[in-house]
Amino acid sequence: xxxxEGLNPPQREAVAYTGGPLLILAGAGSGKTRVxxxxxxxxxxxxxxxxxxxxxxxxxxxxxxxxxxxxxGLLGHSYALSELVVSTFHSFCVRLLRRDxxxxxxxxxxxxxxxxxxxxxxxxxxxxxxSRQLGLDEKQFxxxxxxxxxxxxxxxxxxxxxxxxxxxxxxKASRLASVYEEYxxxxxxxxALDFDxxxxxxxxxxxxxxxxxxxxxQRIAHLLIDEYQDTNRSQYELMRLLSQVHQNVCxxxxxxxxxxxxxxxxxxxxxxxxxxxxxxxxxRLEQNYRSTQNILASAGALVAHxxxxxxxxxxxxxxxxxxxxxxxxxxxxxxxxxxxxxxxSVLFGNPGDRVAVLYRTNxxxxxxxxxxRRYGRKYQxxxxxxxxxxxEIKDILAYLRVLVAPQDSVNLLRIIxxxxxxxxxxxxxxxxxxxxxxxxxxxxxxxxxxxxxxLPTRAAAALEGFRTLIEGLRETxxxxxxxEVVRAVIEQTGYLxxxxxxxxxxxxxxxxxxxxxxxxxxxxAARGEGIxxxxxxxxxxxxxxxxxxxxxxxxxxAHNAKGLEFPAVVICGLEEGLFPHSRSLESRAxxxxxxxxxxxxxxxxxxxLVLTCARYRRRYGGEHAQASQPSRFLSEIPLEFTExxxxxxxxxxxxDLAGDQFLVRQAARKNLYTGxxxxxxxxxxxxxxxxxxxxxxxxxxxxxxxxPPPRVAPSVRRSKFSVGSSxxxxxxxxxxxxxxxxxxxxxxxxxxxxxxxxxxxxxxYAGLKTAE
DNA sequence: TGATTGTTTGCTCCA
DNA sequence: CAAACAATCA
Numbered sequence: 001x002x003x004x005e006g007l008n009p010p011q012r013e014a015v016a017y018t019g020g021p022l023l024i025l026a027g028a029g030s031g032k033t034r035v036x037x038x039x040x041x042x043x044x045x046x047x048x049x050x051x052x053x054x055x056x057x058x059x060x061x062x063x064x065x066x067x068x069x070x071x072x073g074l075l076g077h078s079y080a081l082s083e084l085v086v087s088t089f090h091s092f093c094v095r096l097l098r099r100d101x102x103x104x105x106x107x108x109x110x111x112x113x114x115x116x117x118x119x120x121x122x123x124x125x126x127x128x129x130x131s132r133q134l135g136l137d138e139k140q141f142x143x144x145x146x147x148x149x150x151x152x153x154x155x156x157x158x159x160x161x162x163x164x165x166x167x168x169x170x171x172k173a174s175r176l177a178s179v180y181e182e183y184x185x186x187x188x189x190x191x192a193l194d195f196d197x198x199x200x201x202x203x204x205x206x207x208x209x210x211x212x213x214x215x216x217x218q219r220i221a222h223l224l225i226d227e228y229q230d231t232n233r234s235q236y237e238l239m240r241l242l243s244q245v246h247q248n249v250c251x252x253x254x255x256x257x258x259x260x261x262x263x264x265x266x267x268x269x270x271x272x273x274x275x276x277x278x279x280x281x282x283x284r285l286e287q288n289y290r291s292t293q294n295i296l297a298s299a300g301a302l303v304a305h306x307x308x309x310x311x312x313x314x315x316x317x318x319x320x321x322x323x324x325x326x327x328x329x330x331x332x333x334x335x336x337x338x339x340x341x342x343x344x345s346v347l348f349g350n351p352g353d354r355v356a357v358l359y360r361t362n363x364x365x366x367x368x369x370x371x372x373r374r375y376g377r378k379y380q381x382x383x384x385x386x387x388x389x390x391x392e393i394k395d396i397l398a399y400l401r402v403l404v405a406p407q408d409s410v411n412l413l414r415i416i417x418x419x420x421x422x423x424x425x426x427x428x429x430x431x432x433x434x435x436x437x438x439x440x441x442x443x444x445x446x447x448x449x450x451x452x453x454x455l456p457t458r459a460a461a462a463l464e465g466f467r468t469l470i471e472g473l474r475e476t477x478x479x480x481x482x483x484e485v486v487r488a489v490i491e492q493t494g495y496l497x498x499x500x501x502x503x504x505x506x507x508x509x510x511x512x513x514x515x516x517x518x519x520x521x522x523x524x525a526a527r528g529e530g531i532x533x534x535x536x537x538x539x540x541x542x543x544x545x546x547x548x549x550x551x552x553x554x555x556x557x558a559h560n561a562k563g564l565e566f567p568a569v570v571i572c573g574l575e576e577g578l579f580p581h582s583r584s585l586e587s588r589a590x591x592x593x594x595x596x597x598x599x600x601x602x603x604x605x606x607x608x609l610v611l612t613c614a615r616y617r618r619r620y621g622g623e624h625a626q627a628s629q630p631s632r633f634l635s636e637i638p639l640e641f642t643e644x645x646x647x648x649x650x651x652x653x654x655x656d657l658a659g660d661q662f663l664v665r666q667a668a669r670k671n672l673y674t675g676x677x678x679x680x681x682x683x684x685x686x687x688x689x690x691x692x693x694x695x696x697x698x699x700x701x702x703x704x705x706x707x708p709p710p711r712v713a714p715s716v717r718r719s720k721f722s723v724g725s726s727x728x729x730x731x732x733x734x735x736x737x738x739x740x741x742x743x744x745x746x747x748x749x750x751x752x753x754x755x756x757x758x759x760x761x762x763x764x765y766a767g768l769k770t771a772e
Numbered sequence: 773t774g775a776t777t778g779t780t781t782g783c784t785c786c787a
Numbered sequence: 788c789a790a791a792c793a794a795t796c797a
Contacts, residue, residue, distance in 0.1 A: 060787085090787055120786085143782090195787055263786060361784055366788090383786085424773045458773090542787055559785050581784060597785085620782070620788065 003042040003074065007034075014283045015039045018047065021277035023228075023270075024252045027314040028299070028603035029290025029565065032252055036224055037067060039250065040084070041074040043222055052083035053221035055242070059230065060544040061088055063563060067226075089235050090195070091540055093202035097193075098536075103209045104201055108188065111201075114532065116192040116401055116408045117539040121394065123148055123194050125410050130182035133436070134175070141175055151180045155196045156233060156264045189441055190409045196264075199234035206241045217245040227563070228253030228273075232264035240276075249277070255310055256303050259559060259597045261589075267308065288314045290565055292321020295609045298641045299602040305636050306592045323643040325610035326634065330648035331625055332364075332573075335614045336371035338646060339570050342610055343553055344375060346568045353567040357555045358601045360579040364572065365555050372553065382556035383543040392499070392510045393517055397538055399489045400531050402470060403477045406443040409435075413442065419498040422462035430455065469493065482525040482534055486518050558601040569605035571598070574613040574631035598633045611637075615648065 004012045011031055014024050015038045026032035040056065043049040058064045068086045075081065085092070097104065098113050105111045118126065127144045131137065138144060154164050161181035168174040187194065193201060206213045223243050225231065228251035231239070243249045251273060258267045274280050288296055296316055303309070325342075329335035343355050357368055362384045372379045387393060395418055398411035406412070416431075417423040435445035449455055450464060469492060476488045490496045499511045524534045544560050558571070558579075573579050580594035602609060611634065616625035 088787075145782095198787085260786075262784085363783055363788095420774065422773070426773090540787070544786095557785065578784095583784065618788095 001041075001045055001074075003038045003045065007031075007038065008287055010283050010285050010287075011035050011038075014285065015042050017281055017283070018043075018248070019281060020247055021273075021280040022248075022250045023273045023277075023280055023282050024250065024285060025282065025310065025312065026252055026254055026285040027288060027312055028254065028257065028600070029288040030285035030314070031287075031289055032226075032285065033063075033067065033070070035285065036226060036250075036252060037070040037074060039224065040071050044075060044079055049221055050083070051079055051081050052085075053219060054224070055085040055092075055220050055222070056224040057087065057089055057092065057226065059088065059227040059563060060542045061091065061540065062542075062545045062547065063226070064088060064091075088540070088542075089231075089238065090198055093198045093238075094536055094540065096202050097198070097205065098532075100209070100212050101201075101205055103212070104205045107204055107208055108201065110188050110191055112191055114191070114405060116190065116405050116411070117198065117536065118187070118190075118192045118194045118410065119389075119539060120148075120195075121389070122192070122410045125414070126183055126186050127151070127179065129410075129413075130179050130186060133182060133432075134178055136175055136179065141179075142172060147176060147179055150176055151183060152194075152196055153264075154180060155200065158200075158233075186409065189407065191405060191407055192410070196234075199232070199238065203234050203237045203241065206238070213241060213244075216242055221246050222248045222250065224250045224252070226252050227257075229255050229258035229267060229270045230260040230265040231269050232260075232266055234264075236266070236269050247277075255308075256306070256312075256596055257562070257600050259562065259593060259600055261593055271308075271310065284312055286312055286314055288316045290606055291316065291603060291609075292318050292607060294321045294323055294641045295602065295605050298324045298609070298637045299599050301638050301641075302602065302633055302636050303595060303599040306595055308589070308592055322608055324637065324641050325608070325645045326642050327610070327612045327644070327646040328630060328648065329612060329614050329646070331616045332367050332614045332618070333371075334648060335572055335612050336367040337374075338612060339368055339572060339610075340371040340375045340377065342570060342645075343372070343377060343568075346608060347377075347552060350567065353607075354551070355553050355568045355570065356561060356564070356566040356604060357553070357570045357572060358558045358561050358604070359555075359571075359573050360558060360581055360597075361573075362557060364578075368555060368572070377553060378551075379553040379555055380548050380551035382547055382554060382560050386541075386543055386546075387513070387516070388538050388541060390510070390513055392495075392514050395495065396486065396489055396514060396517055397535065399473070399493060400477075400485070400535060402443075403474050403485070403489075404531055404535070406470075407441040409442040415493075416466060419494050421466060421494075422458060423466065427455070427459045427463065430459075477531060482530055483518065483521040485531060486521040490514060490518065558597050561604050562600055565604055565606055567606045568608035568610075569601070570610045570612065571601045572612045573617075574598075574611050574634055575617065575628040576631055577628065578617070579631055580633070595633060595636075598631075610645070 004015055007015060008031075011034070014022070014035045024032070024035065026035065036056065040054055043054060044051055056064075056067060058067060064086045068081070068084065071084065071086075072081055087095075094117070097115070101111070101113050101115075124144055127148045131141060131144065131147070141147070159167070161177050161184065164180055165174055165177035168177055187197070206216070220242055223239065225235075225239060230253075239249060239251075251270070253270045255267060255270050258265060258270070261267065274282060291299075293316055296314055300314055327335075327338050329338050339357055343357075346353060346355055359365065359368075365381055365384060369379065369381065388397070395415060398414045401408050401411040402415060413428065416428065431442055431445050431449065434440065434449055435442050438445070438448065440448060446463060446467060450460065450467060453460065455463065473485070473488060473492060477485045480488070496511070496514065499507050499514065502510075521534060524537065529537070543556075544563075547554065547556075547564070554566070571579075577585070579598065580591055584590035584594045613628070613630050613634070615627065617628050618625040
């Protein structure tokens with residue numbers, strides 16, 4: 001086996017180099033994953049490095065799993081690859097803290113290895129509670145979200161609450177310091193770590209526990225870090241702490257794809273790598289194997305407008321390709337219809353291809369989903385409301401957390417009256433007060449209140465019932481497997497009963513979600529997981545982990561598209577204030593990051609790239625749409641690489657689709673659609689005809705010259721050349737009509753001929769016949 | 773208490 | 788537009 005074969009010269013050098021620190025500047029589509037996997041395989045096979053001595057860090061769990069599989073595919077089963085560590089930074093840190101974190105208690109009083117992980121919702125609840133305790137509400141203080149962002153920022157810059165207090169210039173900042181202090185105190189009392197802590201405390205543990213540090217440094221002969229441009233301060237320190245002995249760090253990244261500075265990522269980590277490791281070797285991968293020349297040149301021209309970069313020139317041996325398409329639609333709805341249309345054309349021509357629709361904000365997905373539903377086109381939405389963020393899922397998980405860790409106050413307060421059991425505001429206030437006065441966590445405060453018997457009888461009975469419930473479940477949890485515990489929680493708490501009794505429209509969907517969680521628990525139990533593992537998994541899954549490789553159409557944010565590739569990509573909402581986002585207009589650094597994000601999005605495309613924007617867009621679903629300007633990024637792409645697919649000046653006819661939109665929304669919420677589906681093109685025609693709109697919506701978004709169709713539905717005219725029917729062409733053979741403009745013999749038809757692509761045809765001139 | 777209704781406010785991006 | 792909050796009534 002030779003893992004250097006089939007690589008280009010710089011790739012080969014990157015795989016083979018073993019002379020110390022190595023920085024691989026890997027442009028988009030330059031075979032980065034291939035290099036990393038081959039490098040691991042080469043180290044194991046040619047250099048006899050034991051798999052247990054290699055640690056590779058990636059950005060998502062899915063990427064980690066794929067990388068492991070590819071290495072296994074290269075090496076087969078003759079090596080102990082299960083000892084190879086491939087994971088995300090966060091997973092790595094959680095495992096470190098759970099296994100070897102005991103001594104962190106010396107730095108963080110009350111810490112135990114069975115700590116809880118708080119996600120953003122939990123953090124927000126904590127900020128809220130802390131603010132309220134200090135008598136600060138959102139209006140006189142600042143929005144809780146903003147406060148949380150500033151606390152997180154302080155933490156990541158290693159500023160303690162007193163530091164923040166000292167640096168405070170105004171009342172707001174000093175108030176923030178006290179909220180921060182209270183927030184940290186509550187975290188410790190609950191033995192909880194937030195996402196920042198997972199990394200920060202792993203760093204502190206390694207700094208503090210010399211034996212542990214030494215053990216890891218002896219073990220790790222090679223450390224590989226993917227997406228290095230998006231590492232933050234803590235991740236950088238982890239890298240340094242873990243590579244002290246062997247110094248074999250291989251960092252792979254691309255400064256043009258740094259898009260997570262708002263999460264603390266420091267682009268200087270990659271820009272300064274050579275300063276950090278003076279003996280570092282630098283290898284550039286500049287040959288792109290993914291995209292056509294037009295796509296690559298467009299993206300390259302765009303990102304060339306940035307100043308903060310090392311600068312590189314990607315090239316490809318592929319020539320030309322389709323020009324980058326562009327469409328300016330009238331409004332977001334027309335934009336969505338154009339996108340749906342584009343997707344149909346792509347998939348008619350190449351049914352096996354996959355298409356991604358990328359947008360800047362999750363809120364943009366809704367209208368695109370509606371358009372795709374109208375076309376009966378199945379799609380997968382990545383991100384937005386994830387499964388594990390849903391209230392009912394978080395409720396059940398909160399029960400599990402409390403069973404494992406009674407001191408977890410945020411989750412305890414979440415479930416104490418969910419479902420309602422007579423413990424209202426006043427009862428909870430009493431518990432809060434008792435906890436604060438006696439320095440107890442909330443669970444112990446409950447026990448104390450029950451002992452003292454000073455509660456009103458009704459509250460006392462309710463609270464007693466809650467205690468019995470939790471203690472009973474805790475006994476179940478001690479002996480039963482995971483899925484049985486989940487089942488017990490759902491039933492004994494009355495959660496399922498409450499949902500069944502609920503008459504609101506989404507109660508059914510929530511029931512299904514709860515059932516689904518039960519299934520997930522069964523799967524996890526089958527893998528041998530207990531409650532703690534299940535909870536960690538739930539806390540650490542990422543949106544990108546859910547991507548289905550089989551899905552033909554994927555909708556996601558540009559951020560989520562990082563590391564992926566698709567034959568065809570549509571980037572939408574390219575308007576000033578949306579992409580680039582309004583919050584980035586002020587600062588040059590932020591604007592450059594927006595541009596990098598757009599660059600990332602564009603370079604996902606292999607063969608076809610289409611960019612769209614809307615002339616008018618409404619915000620907050622308000623009555624009036626606001627005019628918007630095309631994104632500056634569009635003007636930064638040279639015209640020679642592009643073609644205009646459509647431009648719209650006039651408003652389209654109004655269609656009342658409220659009823660269907662409701663169904664679609666419900667479907668979107670559940671991510672599945674159980675109502676009537678419009679799967680065939682025939683049905684689409686009926687669907688629109690019934691509403692008085694022609695099926696031939698201007699795919700190009702061209703201005704409508706005919707008067708708008710009447711509101712009252714005309715009887716459906718069955719022309720022999722209707723959309724969806726099969727036709728026979730003298731030269732191209734059999735095809736399917738995708739679109740029809742006009743009536744009868746004069747109709748202008750767009751027909752998809754397998755092997756020949758889409759053709760625009762006038763029936764009577766082309767000698768078109770109906771097939772069959 | 774808790775369910776129902778009314779009102780307000782916010783939409784980055786994510787592990 | 789829709790979640791989250793406040794206010795009101797049963």
